Amino acid sequence: MNPGLYPNSERILAAAALLEEGRLVAFPTETVYGLGADAENPDAVRAIFAAKGRPANHPLIVHVARNADLQHWAREIPTQAQQLIDAFWPGPLTLIFSRASHVPAVVAGGQNSVGLRCPSHPVAQALLAAFKHGHGGIAGPSANRFGHVSPTTAQHVIDEFGMPGVNSESPLACVIDGGQSEVGIESTIIDLSRLSTHGTVLLRPGRISPVQIAEVLGDMPATPDRAAPRVSGSLDAHYTPDTPVALVTTEQLPALMQRLSVHGRRCALMYYTQGAMNSEAAVRLLLSADPQAYAHALYATLRMLDMKACELILVEQPPQDEGWQGVNDRLRRAAFDSAGVLERLL
Numbered sequence: 001m002n003p004g005l006y007p008n009s010e011r012i013l014a015a016a017a018l019l020e021e022g023r024l025v026a027f028p029t030e031t032v033y034g035l036g037a038d039a040e041n042p043d044a045v046r047a048i049f050a051a052k053g054r055p056a057n058h059p060l061i062v063h064v065a066r067n068a069d070l071q072h073w074a075r076e077i078p079t080q081a082q083q084l085i086d087a088f089w090p091g092p093l094t095l096i097f098s099r100a101s102h103v104p105a106v107v108a109g110g111q112n113s114v115g116l117r118c119p120s121h122p123v124a125q126a127l128l129a130a131f132k133h134g135h136g137g138i139a140g141p142s143a144n145r146f147g148h149v150s151p152t153t154a155q156h157v158i159d160e161f162g163m164p165g166v167n168s169e170s171p172l173a174c175v176i177d178g179g180q181s182e183v184g185i186e187s188t189i190i191d192l193s194r195l196s197t198h199g200t201v202l203l204r205p206g207r208i209s210p211v212q213i214a215e216v217l218g219d220m221p222a223t224p225d226r227a228a229p230r231v232s233g234s235l236d237a238h239y240t241p242d243t244p245v246a247l248v249t250t251e252q253l254p255a256l257m258q259r260l261s262v263h264g265r266r267c268a269l270m271y272y273t274q275g276a277m278n279s280e281a282a283v284r285l286l287l288s289a290d291p292q293a294y295a296h297a298l299y300a301t302l303r304m305l306d307m308k309a310c311e312l313i314l315v316e317q318p319p320q321d322e323g324w325q326g327v328n329d330r331l332r333r334a335a336f337d338s339a340g341v342l343e344r345l346l
């Protein structure tokens with residue numbers, strides 16, 4: 001952790017005061033770092049969209065304190081929502097509700113729903129408890145520029161936006177350092193705003209799996225249809241480093257790497273099958289074969305490999321099991337143009 005940013009109670013109170021003034025504060029959560037603003041201050045929320053370069057019709061998640069009054073945000077709290085809250089909050093689960101009419105539409109990207117999440121990270125909890133005495137909501141998308149890899153450390157946030165107070169162009173008033181995010185990929189999102197017509201719908205996979213949801217609700221959530229609310233992480237190209245990424249099966253990798261080497265291509269390799277890769281890659285990084293440990297390291301590893309001046313980041317395709325669903329979703333989007341990339345380099 002950066003000692004200059006280390007959160008003590010004074011710093012957290014100061015950060016909460018900045019939020020109350022309408023400023024932007026980056027804060028740690030257990031999934032990824034968030035770019036926070038007062039969810040009920042439309043100008044502050046607009047500043048988030050401007051800082052990220054995010055289209056105004058992509059809704060933001062509102063973070064709430066433990067035991068927050070959810071009726072303040074949502075028109076109704078269905079039984080299923082309460083069951084999921086009891087099972088998983090605070091934690092990496094976002095729930096989409098119909099939005100209460102006084103909640104500014106700008107935070108919801110103009111939709112009549114609102115996404116709520118109660119994060120478990122102790123620093124996020126402390127910030128939410130201090131902000132408006134625990135009665136506010138902090139709008140918080142991941143603290144990266146639109147389409148980029150999400151940040152899992154305070155340094156990643158500074159790499160994206162500059163150091164507040166040092167880089168005059170930084171849109172942030174402060175960055176709170178809470179160490180490396182434990183989960184490493186964004187929260188699971190479940191839509192409960194259209195229960196009577198669509199039931200519960202999984203909008204984004206994450207650490208909390210559909211099977212865990214089904215254990216609580218009795219049924220698996222459905223997968224999204226065309227009418228589902230917009231989720232920016234659901235765009236094809238998302239979570240992308242600047243270096244092109246190609247997703248390749250374990251079997252295809254050796255021959256492909258040899259061809260790339262024959263063409264003189266400088267490649268980075270991110271893999272998990274130990275010993276399988278006696279590789280020609282200029283840079284290689286072995287990740288865990290456990291999906292949760294892999295997710296924890298995923299974004300930091302992609303950011304690191306992105307700085308190695310390679311023409312390509314090759315990623316060994318993880319297994320298709322349910323435990324890997326969140327990781328596979330992020331990798332598929334980071335490598336949205338695998339075929340085109342390989343064609344250009346070979």
Ligand code: TXA
Nearest residue numbers: 031034059060113114115141142186187229231232233
């Ligand atoms: O783990 C996370 O969820 C992190 C941390 C910071 O909490 N936040 C995050 O925010 O990933 P963001 O904005 O990068 O992704 C939030 C996703 C977006 O894809 C957005 O479209 C969706 O949640 N979302 C938010 N409100 C919504 C709503 N009312 N209806 C549908 N989707 C919504």
Ligand code: MG
Nearest residue numbers: 141142150233
């Ligand atoms: Mg994001």
